[in-house]
Amino acid sequence: MSRQAHNEFLIFKDCLQSLKADNDQTNVWVSQWSGGLYSSRCYYKHHFDSITPAPPPFCWIWKAKSMPRIKFFAWLLLVDRLNTKDLLRRRHKHLEEGYHCVLCHEHVDETAQHLFFECTSSVTRWFALGLQWELQDNVCQMLIQQQLSFVGPYFMDFFMITVWCIWKERNDFIFNHKAPSLQNWKQLFKNEVNLHLFRLPSSKRFLVMNWSVICNFDRLYSEALLVLSCKSFIGKSLV
Numbered sequence: 001m002s003r004q005a006h007n008e009f010l011i012f013k014d015c016l017q018s019l020k021a022d023n024d025q026t027n028v029w030v031s032q033w034s035g036g037l038y039s040s041r042c043y044y045k046h047h048f049d050s051i052t053p054a055p056p057p058f059c060w061i062w063k064a065k066s067m068p069r070i071k072f073f074a075w076l077l078l079v080d081r082l083n084t085k086d087l088l089r090r091r092h093k094h095l096e097e098g099y100h101c102v103l104c105h106e107h108v109d110e111t112a113q114h115l116f117f118e119c120t121s122s123v124t125r126w127f128a129l130g131l132q133w134e135l136q137d138n139v140c141q142m143l144i145q146q147q148l149s150f151v152g153p154y155f156m157d158f159f160m161i162t163v164w165c166i167w168k169e170r171n172d173f174i175f176n177h178k179a180p181s182l183q184n185w186k187q188l189f190k191n192e193v194n195l196h197l198f199r200l201p202s203s204k205r206f207l208v209m210n211w212s213v214i215c216n217f218d219r220l221y222s223e224a225l226l227v228l229s230c231k232s233f234i235g236k237s238l239v
């Protein structure tokens with residue numbers, strides 16, 4: 001025990017010795033912050049009151065229905081901790097092939113902002129889904145603005161699945177040499193939505209039909225989704 005800790009221990013011991021036990025009284029915890037009885041809720045409220053609340057998109061992530069790995073991926077994107085080439089460079093990792101975005105030929109550094117919102121490749125993916133972004137430095141601000149004009153529920157799921165598919169397409173190209181194409185990306189998107197459906201209550205599944213419409217999904221797929229929503233069909237792949 002350090003000298004300082006020992007001194008504190010002696011002070012604490014003196015304090016305890018000065019206390020007189022009253023065996024007739026029941027021990028209770030008293031909250032000095034609210035003037036009432038102590039409760040965990042009261043303590044947490046006092047402790048976190050001084051912390052500025054996170055921007056709404058962070059709350060949207062955890063309330064969304066997507067798979068945890070996609071939620072975590074989206075959180076990394078929002079806090080700019082996704083392993084883009086730009087981040088690898090900031091961590092002093094040397095890449096022989098350079099730090100350019102691989103999805104376009106513009107020789108632009110692969111930042112999260114570029115990869116998901118500015119890259120011509122990503123822009124075409126968003127365009128296929130009927131979305132255009134007003135570019136700003138702050139992704140949260142962009143999301144808040146986009147959410148206002150989004151038709152239907154599950155905006156955050158829609159966003160997360162889209163960026164997840166862009167990321168998978170990018171990784172497929174880098175690690176599996178699979179050339180990016182809008183057609184393949186749409187298929188990827190459909191597969192993810194397909195998996196996502198099982199996480200929604202059967203009564204709500206038809207709501208994501210809007211996604212298939214704006215994505216120009218083929219009629220067969222739309223009908224299959226409808227059947228799924230009506231019969232609560234589980235366990236088979238649609239595509």
Ligand SMILES: [Zn+2]
Pocket residue numbers: 101102103104105106108114115118119120121
């Ligand atoms: Zn690019």
